[in-house]
Amino acid sequence: MNKELAERIALFRFGVIAPLVDRHLSRGERERVINEIVTGTWQIPGSPRTSIGRSTLEKWLSRYRASGADIESLKPQQRSDKGSCRSLDSETEAALLTLKQELRDYSLHALLSQARSRGIINSQFRVSKQSIYRLFARHGLNASTSHPVDRRKFETELPNDMWQSDCMHGPKIPADGRMRKTYLFAIIDDHSRLIPHAQFYLHENIECFRDCLLAALEKRGLPRRLYVDNGSAFRTHQLRYGCARLGIALLHSRPGIPEGRGKIERLFRTVRSQLMPLLTQATSLEELNTGLTEWVEEDYHHREHSSTAQTPLKRYLASLHALRAAPSDLREHFRVPARRKVDKDRSVSLGGRLYEAPVGLIGQWVTLLYHKHDPTRVEVIAQASGATDREERSYGFLTPLDTGINSRVRRTAGRDIDLLPADEPAHDSYRGGSLFEKTSLFQEDSS
Numbered sequence: 001m002n003k004e005l006a007e008r009i010a011l012f013r014f015g016v017i018a019p020l021v022d023r024h025l026s027r028g029e030r031e032r033v034i035n036e037i038v039t040g041t042w043q044i045p046g047s048p049r050t051s052i053g054r055s056t057l058e059k060w061l062s063r064y065r066a067s068g069a070d071i072e073s074l075k076p077q078q079r080s081d082k083g084s085c086r087s088l089d090s091e092t093e094a095a096l097l098t099l100k101q102e103l104r105d106y107s108l109h110a111l112l113s114q115a116r117s118r119g120i121i122n123s124q125f126r127v128s129k130q131s132i133y134r135l136f137a138r139h140g141l142n143a144s145t146s147h148p149v150d151r152r153k154f155e156t157e158l159p160n161d162m163w164q165s166d167c168m169h170g171p172k173i174p175a176d177g178r179m180r181k182t183y184l185f186a187i188i189d190d191h192s193r194l195i196p197h198a199q200f201y202l203h204e205n206i207e208c209f210r211d212c213l214l215a216a217l218e219k220r221g222l223p224r225r226l227y228v229d230n231g232s233a234f235r236t237h238q239l240r241y242g243c244a245r246l247g248i249a250l251l252h253s254r255p256g257i258p259e260g261r262g263k264i265e266r267l268f269r270t271v272r273s274q275l276m277p278l279l280t281q282a283t284s285l286e287e288l289n290t291g292l293t294e295w296v297e298e299d300y301h302h303r304e305h306s307s308t309a310q311t312p313l314k315r316y317l318a319s320l321h322a323l324r325a326a327p328s329d330l331r332e333h334f335r336v337p338a339r340r341k342v343d344k345d346r347s348v349s350l351g352g353r354l355y356e357a358p359v360g361l362i363g364q365w366v367t368l369l370y371h372k373h374d375p376t377r378v379e380v381i382a383q384a385s386g387a388t389d390r391e392e393r394s395y396g397f398l399t400p401l402d403t404g405i406n407s408r409v410r411r412t413a414g415r416d417i418d419l420l421p422a423d424e425p426a427h428d429s430y431r432g433g434s435l436f437e438k439t440s441l442f443q444e445d446s447s
Contacts, residue, residue, distance in 0.1 A: 003367065003392075004237070004339075008045040010074040011240045016042070016052060017061045018225065018249030021069070041138060046076075048090075051134045071244045093135060095120045100141045108132060155191060158322040159315070162190040163216070163223040164264040165234070167209070168271065170200050173284060182288060184271065185212040188264050189220075190227075192316035193305050195267070195296050196220040200288045206236050207372070210334055217246075222324040225249045227261065242334040246327075270300075335369040335379075342366060347401055351375055355398035368398070376400065 019033050037057055041050050060074060067073035099115055100106075106114065108129055115121045156162045170182035185208060186198035196216035201208035213226075226243060228234040230252045243250040253261055275295050282288045301313040308315055327333075340348050342357045342364055349355075350368055355378060357366070366382040378398045 004337075005046050006075045007241055008237065009076055010071050011237075011244050012042075012045050013060050013074040014064070014071055014244045015249060015251075017057065017064060018251075020061055021064065021247075021249075039134070050138050051131075053131070069247055071241075092121065096132065096135065097139055097141070100136055104141070157191065158319050159189050159191045159194070160221055160223045160323050162225040162227055163187050163196065164190055164227045164261050165209070165213070166229050166261060166264045166268070167204055167231075168268045170288065171276065171279065171282070173282065173288065175202060175285065182285065183208065184268075184292075185209050186264065186267060186271075187212065187216045188267050189223075189312075189316060190263060192310075192312050193263065193267075193308060194220075194301060194312040194316040198292060198296060200285055200292060202285065206232070206234070206239060209234060210239060214331060214334065217326045217330055220323075222246055222326055223248055225251055227251045227253065229253060229261065238334060238336055245333050246330075247324075331371070332369075335371055338368045338370070340366055340368055348380075348398060350378060354401035356401050357398055358395050361395065366395075367392070 016037060019037075020030065025033065034054060034057065038052055038054050040052075042052055044050065044052075063073045064070070096111075096115060099118070099120065100111060103111055103114060112121070112125075112132075116123070116125075165185065165187040168184040168186070170184045172179045172181050174180070180202050182200045182202060183204040184198060184200050187196045188194070189196060196219060197212055199212050199215065201211075224247070226248050228250070234252065240250050275292065278295065279288055279291045282291060302311050304311055305315075338350060340350065342348055342361045344362060346357050346359060346362055347354050348357050348366070348368070350370070353375060357380060361380065361382055364382055366380050368378050368380055370378045380395045380398055381392050382395055384393050
């Protein structure tokens, strides 16, 4: 299984157990959440199955807690019964579905009796009745159990329990020699209505949202859940995995159902009615953001909110003990990953640039982690030399390739490396080199 699929599976499992993690639920509430999960229909990465059993859910939750809330613990583990058949294989499923379509009015007990008499299942068949009920339900062979959707108003109990975020179209300003539309990304705390961060940008994309989110995390700490729109600006593997590594459950609203994002939508109505009239004279992105910051920090945060009867800042600061500080290496959690193979001459290409990788990684597939705004710092992650458990580790940061110096490097038969004078031609057999001592197998991080 490749690294990206394993991460996608870990992200999916984290999203499933997130409502049960780090929350003080009563027994009744916990059972209600578990029942919603095990009776729901899911699109599981890398699997044709669409349901999750209670034992599987408890196993994921136990593994995550035992690891100290490490997202890595939710990656797939090799099955102990790999190579053997499970009780309910695809052929048996298909046969049971065909039989159910033929005998729609039969009870499950009577249906299984017919399945045994026809040789579809044998006496050793041990699949639970709940699994078979869910199988029939997924294919529309059970009576409908749908209920009206509960859309009651809600509010989280503590600050940073949940943040809501969305994007609003802003005014046009002159930029790059023409009039450009602006976009306001904003984040609001569900409990206090405080705005962790809001900012105008010239683009409505994931890079702008990530910049807004990082600024909010640095100022106000880590939320437990982040509830966002379903648009492309909020959906990338990098964003999902970065949030999961920080223990943040990234939730997306269903298309066409904006009711759950009511607080951020109300904030945007306030922005349009109260802030936008103050920014009509703004002629640059800097002026828009200066006016926005002043309005948020000097007016909005100190004005009593009609729903809470408190100012957002006072309500937020009343529960400082519940806040989680962001780690010092926060931005490293949101680096862009890229998969590359190291060439025989140790070179790796990324974004039109060439880099030198450590000699020991020649011929290997590696993962490069970098920030788009800083392509000079590229960390290389690869399987440890000689490892048998597929464990990966960092080999430091790559060195930008200097073809001028490489043309003057000469290797001897004993693998010693000499640097020729600038006026002496390099040997024709040279195919990439190193400026390190012969005992150095890997580069060290110069930073």
